[in-house]
Amino acid sequence: NAGVTQTPKFRILKIGQSMTLQCTQDMNHNYMYWYRQDPGMGLKLIYYSVGAGITDKGEVPNGYNVSRSTTEDFPLRLELAAPSQTSVYFCASSFPTGGDTQYFGPGTRLTVL
């Protein structure tokens, strides 16, 4: 049981490039989330999904896209990378009850130059 895995661990992008951050969970969780963590700040929700085929915007969705074709995978797409997207990105998952614990992946550190 690997939990939540994310790839890559680190990435440097040039302005205007695109990339996909991968996230996979093996706990059969319905809910999955993408957060970004800026230095000295808490985590902000980018997008979330309550199940395969269903996604919705969080607090800071601009510049990102997601898809959820399977229960296990929830990739985050960055189109036209900008320096403001330099951050650490965390994927998380949970069971579908309101108070359930979210389990986090190890994070992807992205730098846009």
Place this chain on the structure above:
Amino acid sequence: GDSVTQMEGPVTLSEEAFLTINCTYTATGYPSLFWYVQYPGEGLQLLLKATKADDKGSNKGFEATYRKETTSFHLEKGSVQVSDSAVYFCALIFYGKLTFGQGTILTVHP
């Protein structure tokens, strides 16, 4: 909307000192409350949680009590260790939406 406010850091302590990190929240309903810990270079790990008023969450010597009357969930530990050095996040969850505080950096010196 829902929000979480943590005491400003960083907090620096000597080993075996008593730790308190304050956390207060604003919520429209009755959320579950969490403390997450982030060790250097790692993701967030659940430290403890409480799901209703007066519940006490505890783990690894850390404790926090859900106080509805003061809307607080302060984290305490009686004797910190160097290995407790990390960033601590207070958070609340309500209908699946997790809201974090800004985090408190704890450094423990030998």
